[in-house]
Amino acid sequence: xxxxxxxxxxxxxxxxxxxxxxRHHKAYLNVRLYEADTRLGGTIGTDRIEGYSxxxxxxxxxxxxxxxxxxxxxxxxxxxxxxxxENVSNRFILRKGGLCSVxxxxxxxxxxxxxxxxxxxxxxxxxxxxxxxxxxxxxYDFVKRRIGREAADYLVQPMVSGVYGGMADRLSxxxxxxxxxxxxxEYGSLFKAxxxxxxxxxxxxxxxxxxxxxxxxxxxxxxxxYRLIERFEEFYDQHITTGRPVQxxxxxxxxxxxxxxxxxxxxxxxxxxxxxxxxxxxxxxDMSPRLSDTLAEIRYAPISVVCLGYDxxxxxxxxxxxxxxxxxxxxxxxxxxxxxSSIFNQxxxxxxxxxxxxxxxxxxxxxxxxxxxxxxxxxxxxxxxILGISGEPEMVKIYRWTHGIPQFLIGHADRMxxxxxELKAIGNLFVxxxxxxxxxxxxxxxxxxxxxxxxx
Ligand SMILES: Cc1cc2nc3c(=O)[nH]c(=O)nc-3n(C[C@H](O)[C@H](O)[C@H](O)COP(=O)(O)OP(=O)(O)OC[C@H]3O[C@@H](n4cnc5c(N)ncnc54)[C@H](O)[C@@H]3O)c2cc1C
Numbered sequence: 001x002x003x004x005x006x007x008x009x010x011x012x013x014x015x016x017x018x019x020x021x022x023r024h025h026k027a028y029l030n031v032r033l034y035e036a037d038t039r040l041g042g043t044i045g046t047d048r049i050e051g052y053s054x055x056x057x058x059x060x061x062x063x064x065x066x067x068x069x070x071x072x073x074x075x076x077x078x079x080x081x082x083x084x085x086e087n088v089s090n091r092f093i094l095r096k097g098g099l100c101s102v103x104x105x106x107x108x109x110x111x112x113x114x115x116x117x118x119x120x121x122x123x124x125x126x127x128x129x130x131x132x133x134x135x136x137x138x139x140y141d142f143v144k145r146r147i148g149r150e151a152a153d154y155l156v157q158p159m160v161s162g163v164y165g166g167m168a169d170r171l172s173x174x175x176x177x178x179x180x181x182x183x184x185x186e187y188g189s190l191f192k193a194x195x196x197x198x199x200x201x202x203x204x205x206x207x208x209x210x211x212x213x214x215x216x217x218x219x220x221x222x223x224x225x226y227r228l229i230e231r232f233e234e235f236y237d238q239h240i241t242t243g244r245p246v247q248x249x250x251x252x253x254x255x256x257x258x259x260x261x262x263x264x265x266x267x268x269x270x271x272x273x274x275x276x277x278x279x280x281x282x283x284x285x286d287m288s289p290r291l292s293d294t295l296a297e298i299r300y301a302p303i304s305v306v307c308l309g310y311d312x313x314x315x316x317x318x319x320x321x322x323x324x325x326x327x328x329x330x331x332x333x334x335x336x337x338x339x340x341s342s343i344f345n346q347x348x349x350x351x352x353x354x355x356x357x358x359x360x361x362x363x364x365x366x367x368x369x370x371x372x373x374x375x376x377x378x379x380x381x382x383x384x385x386i387l388g389i390s391g392e393p394e395m396v397k398i399y400r401w402t403h404g405i406p407q408f409l410i411g412h413a414d415r416m417x418x419x420x421x422e423l424k425a426i427g428n429l430f431v432x433x434x435x436x437x438x439x440x441x442x443x444x445x446x447x448x449x450x451x452x453x454x455x456x
Pocket of ligand 1: 009010011012013014015034035036037040041042043044056057058059060061062244245246247274275276279303305401404405432433434439440441442444
């Protein structure tokens with residue numbers, strides 16, 4: 001039986017960035033990463049077909065996390081970084097069947113038809129909203145309390161389904177958008193907090209946030225996000241074994257015994273589990289039933305990504321922008337669509353366009369049962385209606401994620417406390433991934449950094 005200082009299970013961005021930070025900060029430790037699949041990347045993948053470049057899952061990250069940028073630099077990827085085009089600030093929300101531009105300034109907001117006049121009027125009462133009830137409040141309840149039901153339905157629910165594939169009335173505000181809660185705590189009003197923050201940024205000479213959110217600009221790599229994974233592979237090949245699923249994990253004294261399908265085992269002092277939480281739950285069941293049960297409670301929303309390629313002559317509506325989101329109230333079969341070839345260059349051949357449409361989410365678990373044909377006809381019908389598309393797409397790629405995005409449901413913070421307590425009790429066992437403290441690539445990198453630098 002061989003012995004290692006650190007074993008990392010899982011070769012998605014979380015496991016790979018943990019490996020990277022260990023090599024950079026703890027180079028004296030002997031590290032091995034085991035990936036079940038024959039390829040690395042987890043949900044990150046890019047297919048390059050006939051001039052199209054299709055991302056399987058994520059299509060970018062916000063350039064606001066220094067650790068991600070530092071990692072890219074250390075991997076020699078700075079020259080390959082691709083910032084989204086300026087037009088990504090054009091974003092749309094579907095309302096009464098038509099696309100409404102998301103206004104980026106208060107005067108434009110007042111003139112837009114994204115909310116009705118009573119809905120806009122209700123916003124004025126934000127500074128005197130009722131105070132927060134006890135306990136973990138849902139995103140929907142928070143927004144309804146502060147700026148009204150219509151804003152919750154037409155501004156926030158679509159944003160929540162676009163980011164989390166989630167339902168705003170089920171997700172915890174404190175776990176999904178802690179900054180909003182902090183703003184309320186500190187200033188007593190979101191508007192007051194926004195004004196104070198804008199003044200502070202101006203005084204410090206800082207620019208405001210990009211169109212992708214506060215302080216972040218959507219960024220990828222030339223040719224698609226998989227470039228990042230290819231680079232990890234080039235750098236760390238000698239530390240990685242693919243096609244080798246970890247089947248069991250047990251504690252033996254100060255060590256862990258990691259078991260593989262062929263009956264072989266390996267001992268390690270430290271163990272980092274970066275597979276999705278529902279799979280971590282299975283391997284830790286014997287070591288800690290409480291940890292296993294808590295991890296099993298983290299629900300995942302299914303997401304299907306339907307990528308379609310068309311000739312530009314088939315599209316009647318302008319698709320100069322980021323794309324559109326669909327409020328649940330509109331009762332469509334899709335969550336929204338990203339206009340990939342408008343956002344990044346070289347995602348479609350000259351004269352063609354690529355759209356990535358999302359189906360599913362926590363409000364539509366049945367969508368995973370759809371056949372490819374059913375999924376495609378649902379997407380084509382909505383896209384034809386909303387964008388005025390005529391004819392058939394010339395290119396179709398479908399990527400299905402039955403466990404797409406973890407949901408930070410009400411009570412998530414308490415679950416995380418239990419997870420931390422149980423991990424500590426076992427000792428030298430770590431988890432990293434998108435199911436714990438944030439679902440984005442930056443969150444995964446940040447958590448992996450924390451884990452890697454805490455090892456000895
Ligand atoms: C459709 C979609 C779109 C998204 N868009 C964005 C976006 O634009 N921007 C963004 O920041 N985030 C986005 N996300 C979220 C982001 O993709 C994830 O947070 C991130 O990729 C998760 O990485 P991970 O390494 O934690 O998990 P995963 O990518 O799931 O990797 C886990 C790895 O563990 C391996 N594994 C499982 N079991 C075992 C085992 N027993 N032994 C060994 N290996 C095992 C798996 O094969 C897999 O490779 C998106 C997610 C989805 C699904």
